[in-house]
Amino acid sequence: MPVCPVCFEDAESVEYATMHNHSWKNHACDGHGLCWRCLAQHVEIQLLEGRYNVRCPGAAGCSYRLVSLDVGRALDVLEREDGKEEVVGTLRLRYEQLRSDCHQHRLRELLKKSQGANEAWLLTRVQPCPRCLTLVRKETGCSHVFCRCGSDFCFPCGAPPGGCICSQMRRPGGSKVVFAAWLRSADESRVEWLWDYRGLVDDNDDDGDEEVEQELPQGQVPGTPRSFLSTWLEARGFRCGPRRSP
Ligand SMILES: [Zn+2]
Ligand SMILES: [Zn+2]
Ligand SMILES: [Zn+2]
Ligand SMILES: [Zn+2]
Incomplete structure (x- = not known):
């Protein structure tokens, strides 16, 4: 057994997850001989301090950031310690929450x-x-993409496996990519504030002319690309916009 450079104990060394698919590949770090227990303690502190995007603590200046599989494994190790079960349950939820809050915030800022x-x-x-x-x-070129969190989805509509709405969105001379189409229209979407969002972006690959469609002004004639999501998707039975009480 190697000796961990942090706690100097003989223990199994950390091996980070290797993620390699056609969408992305994670930057390699050999774990620096760090033991799982030290990594787990580091992850715990980071999560308690409100950081979900945990950097590798093995060496100063290492730029590797733990993927969710690494965080999950570290928490598994922590869970095996006496009396840690409940804490780890809370930490797992916190990780999901922090990550989602951060990305929701970024998405809002971007829009x-x-x-x-x-x-x-x-x-x-x-x-x-x-x-x-x-x-x-x-x-x-493949429209099936993978995310760092481990999920995969359809790129043109942003739907998880089985939820693709691309065929419903096809229109003459239309674009291939509709930003957050699934998140804005599916019942399973949990990003409720996106249902209100009427701005729409087209991927006009054909003429190279990128057009950003802004908020739908009051009285906008339906059927224009601007109201694409609200009219086309609603006509096809997809909800678009905020959930209305019956
Ligand atoms: Zn250690
Ligand atoms: Zn590292
Ligand atoms: Zn993801
Ligand atoms: Zn699709």
């Missing part, structure tokens, strides 16, 4: 600024993960 050229361009190239809301970029 608020979507008039800006950079943000507008970004909205035509990314899709929020339906589970953790991280903005995922399409790196390859």
